[in-house]
Every structure is written in structure tokens, then in C-alpha cells.
Amino acid sequence: MLDMGFFPDVEWIIQKLNPDRQTLLFSATFPQEILNLSSDFMKNPEHILTSELELEIPDIVQKFSKIGRINKSWALNNILFEFEFNGQVLVFCNTKRMVEMLEQRFSKVLDKRISSLQGDMSQNAREKVMTKFKSGEIDMLISTDVAARGLHVDGVNLVVNYDLPTQVDSYVHRIGRTGRMGNSGIAWSLVSFEETAMVSVLKNVHGLDIRESEIPEINDKEKTHFSKKKDWNEHSDMFGMVSLGINIGYDDGMNHQKIFDWIKGLIRISDLAVGSIGVDGNRSIIDIHQSKVDYVLGAIGKNSDLGRIVDVEIL
Numbered sequence: 555m556l557d558m559g560f561f562p563d564v565e566w567i568i569q570k571l572n573p574d575r576q577t578l579l580f581s582a583t584f585p586q587e588i589l590n591l592s593s594d595f596m597k598n599p600e601h602i603l604t605s606e607l608e609l610e611i612p613d614i615v616q617k618f619s620k621i622g623r624i625n626k627s628w629a630l631n632n633i634l635f636e637f638e639f640n641g642q643v644l645v646f647c648n649t650k651r652m653v654e655m656l657e658q659r660f661s662k663v664l665d666k667r668i669s670s671l672q673g674d675m676s677q678n679a680r681e682k683v684m685t686k687f688k689s690g691e692i693d694m695l696i697s698t699d700v701a702a703r704g705l706h707v708d709g710v711n712l713v714v715n716y717d718l719p720t721q722v723d724s725y726v727h728r729i730g731r732t733g734r735m736g737n738s739g740i741a742w743s744l745v746s747f748e749e750t751a752m753v754s755v756l757k758n759v760h761g762l763d764i765r766e767s768e769i770p771e772i773n774d775k776e777k778t779h780f781s782k783k784k785d786w787n788e789h790s791d792m793f794g795m796v797s798l799g800i801n802i803g804y805d806d807g808m809n810h811q812k813i814f815d816w817i818k819g820l821i822r823i824s825d826l827a828v829g830s831i832g833v834d835g836n837r838s839i840i841d842i843h844q845s846k847v848d849y850v851l852g853a854i855g856k857n858s859d860l861g862r863i864v865d866v867e868i869l
Contacts, residue, residue, distance in 0.1 A: 561591075568595055614729055616764040618718075618743040618753055622785030626716060626744045627659060629769045633714060633742055634694075635777045636770040639666065641711030642687070643694040644701065646728050648717035650674055656696045656716065663779035664694075671697035702727040715743035718752050722760055725752075742767070747787045747794065786844035789868055795829045795841040797869040798850065802860060803834045813838055816860075820853035821846070839869065 568577075577596050592599045621629045634643065647653045650672040657670040669692045671683050680700070686692050688707050695701065696716075702724060710732045719725050725743075732739025743764070745753055756762045772778050789796045802808050808816075810831045817828055817840065829841030842850050854866050 613738045614732060615738070615740045616729065616743075616762060617740065617767040618745050618764055619767055619769050620750065620788055621744050621746065621769060622787030623746050624783050624785050625788065626746075627656070628780040628782045629744050630656075630714060630716060631660075631663075631778075631780050632770045632772050633712075634664070635772055635774075637712050637740070639693055642690070642692070642707065642709040643712045643714065644705075644707075644710050644731050645694065645696045645714045645716050646702065646719070647696065647698060648719065650698060652717065653696050653698055660694070660696075666693040667691060668694045668696065671695060671701050673698060673700050699724055699728070702731070705731055707731070711739050713739065713741045715741070718743050718745055718749040720752065722756065725756060747790045747792055750792045786847050790844045793829075794844045796844050796847050798840050798842055798847070799867045799869050800838050800840065800854070801836060801865045803836045803838050805836045806860065808838065809833060813840065817842075817850065819859070820857055821849045823849070 579592050579595065579599075589601075592601075619629060630645065637643065645656065647656065653670045653672045657668060660666075661668045669683050669686065671680060675683075683692070683695070684701075684705065687695050687705075690709055699719070713729050713732045715725070715728060719728065729739075729741035732741060743753075753764065756764055786796055787794075802813075810833055813831050813833065814828060817823065818825075823846050827843040827846045829843070830839075831841070832839040851866060854864055857864065
């Protein structure tokens with residue numbers, strides 16, 4: 555409640571209470587802000603914590619797709635049409651601006667009842683949206699984390715993280731809006747390259763079964779409301795490096811230094827834009843920063859220094 559903007563109301567209620575009372579504060583997590591509030595509301599509070607963090611995930615299929623930010627609307631569109639609105643959809647964004655933008659963007663192209671929920675709305679406006687969503691009058695709700703807790707709608711069969719949250723508990727609360735009351739659900743996260751570290755935390759630290767999936771393709775032009783743009787973010791690692799495979803190696807008299815010098819001779823490029831280089835007998839892998847990939851690809855295609863055409867592929 556405090557996180558959802560009810561702090562002034564809670565504070566007002568506490569001020570009206572008899573000072574001779576017992577006060578208990580419950581929270582799934584205890585960030586410093588909550589600990590500070592506990593000292594304001596209580597006298598010498600005693601903190602009781604569970605022995606360990608246990609993440610209970612209902613029957614939810616968890617997917618994620620690596621996708622650059624400029625293509626996330628294209629990805630969401632394709633996911634929605636594969637889902638065919640077999641139930642209601644809840645889309646989470648990290649900012650109010652993104653919520654507003656997505657509502658405007660998809661309301662223009664989808665013949666669906668779409669609404670939004672975010673912290674700047676009055677409590678009365680939020681309750682009206684929640685009531686409509688719960689009654690099935692809204693097909694897709696786009697929201698910030700204001701809808702991640704306390705929203706119980708049995709008809710939500712798909713949750714999409716348009717932006718991946720930065721906190722594990724936020725992720726768990728978000729996807730927990732589907733798969734309720736024994737039903738199954740799908741949680742699909744769209745992950746840009748700067749968000750990939752969070753996926754590793756979810757998988758490796760907390761053991762969540764979140765699996766990488768391809769964005770579904772759509773062949774029906776009437777359903778293709780967004781075109782996919784070329785974005786090297788989708789091929790880069792968390793440091794922005796893209797791996798290129800070329801068909802030259804030790805058998806061609808090349809080594810790490812010669813390949814490095816060859817790339818530097820093709821275009822004017824900073825040493826930092828060239829990452830690791832792996833050389834095999836007849837093949838090599840070069841990491842190039844995403845900002846220079848187009849230039850390197852163009853230069854390799856026009857180059858004849860090695861006496862033959864060099865084939866290059868994106869790995």
C-alpha cells in the first residue's frame with residue numbers, strides 16, 4: 555500500500571490512533587525505505603524475517619526473447635496475435651510515459667478494448683479501470699508496477715514484460731497476475747541487451763525456469779501493424795559486442811594479430827570497438843561493437859586484399 559501511493563493516507567490514520575496500541579507492519583521485501591518507515595510508525599520495532607527467500611511460482615510458462623528496444627512494439631504485436639486474445643492480457647512497463655505511449659500506439663491498430671493504469675491517476679480513476687478489467691470489459695491493460703500487487707483477475711492468461719523489472723520480487727509479482735486459481739498462464743519478457751543481466755539473475759541465482767523463445771512471425775499483412783527494423787542490439791551481448799564469423803583462419807596464414815590489423819585496415823575503427831578474436835583452421839570469430847558492425851560488413855564485402863571473397867555471417 556505504501557508503494558502504491560497510500561503513504562499519506564496510512565500516515566493520517568496512524569496519527570489519529572491511540573498511542574497505546576500494538577502496530578504490526580508486513581512486507582514481502584524490506585528495502586531501506588520500509589525500514590525507515592517502521593522506525594517512524596513504531597517504537598523500538600522488532601524485525602522478524604523468514605529464514606530464507608522462497609519464490610513460489612504458480613503454473614506459468616515463462617519465456618523471454620532478446621529484442622532491441624526499437625522492435626519491442628513489433629514483438630508485442632506478434633505475441634498478441636499468436637495468443638489470439640484467448641483471455642485477457644496484462645502488459646507491464648517500467649515508466650508512466652511508456653504506458654501512455656503503448657496505449658496510444660496499440661489503441662490505433664488493434665480492434666480491442668485497451669486501457670492503462672499508472673501512478674499519476676487518481677485513486678478513483680484507478681478503481682474504475684480495475685473494476686472494468688476484473689469484469690472483462692478490458693481486453694488488454696497496460697500498466698506500471700501499480701498493478702503488480704493486489705490485482706486478482708482470473709481471466710488474465712498472458713502477462714508481457716515490455717520492460718524487464720530491475721527487482722526479482724517485482725518480476726515474481728508481475729507474472730503472478732496470471733496462472734491464478736489453478737489456471738495456467740504465460741509470462742513473456744521482452745529483453746533488450748542491457749536487461750540480459752537480470753535474466754541471468756532470475757535463472758542462475760533464483761533458479762526460475764525462464765526459457766529463451768523466438769518472437770513468432772506473422773505472414774498476414776492485415777495483422778502486421780509494425781515493421782521490424784534492423785537493430786544490432788538484438789545480436790549483441792551485454793557489452794554491445796556482435797560476433798561475426800568469417801571463413802578465414804590459420805590455414806590462410808592468419809592469426810589474432812593479422813586479423814586485428816586486417817580489420818583496422820578496412821575501416822577507421824577504435825581498438826575498443828574490436829573485441830575478442832577466435833581463430834581456427836579455416837574459420838575465425840570476431841567481436842565488433844554494434845556501432846561499427848554495418849561499416850565492417852560493408853568493408854569486408856568490398857575487400858579483395860586476401861585474394862578471394864570472404865564470407866561473413868552474424869552469429
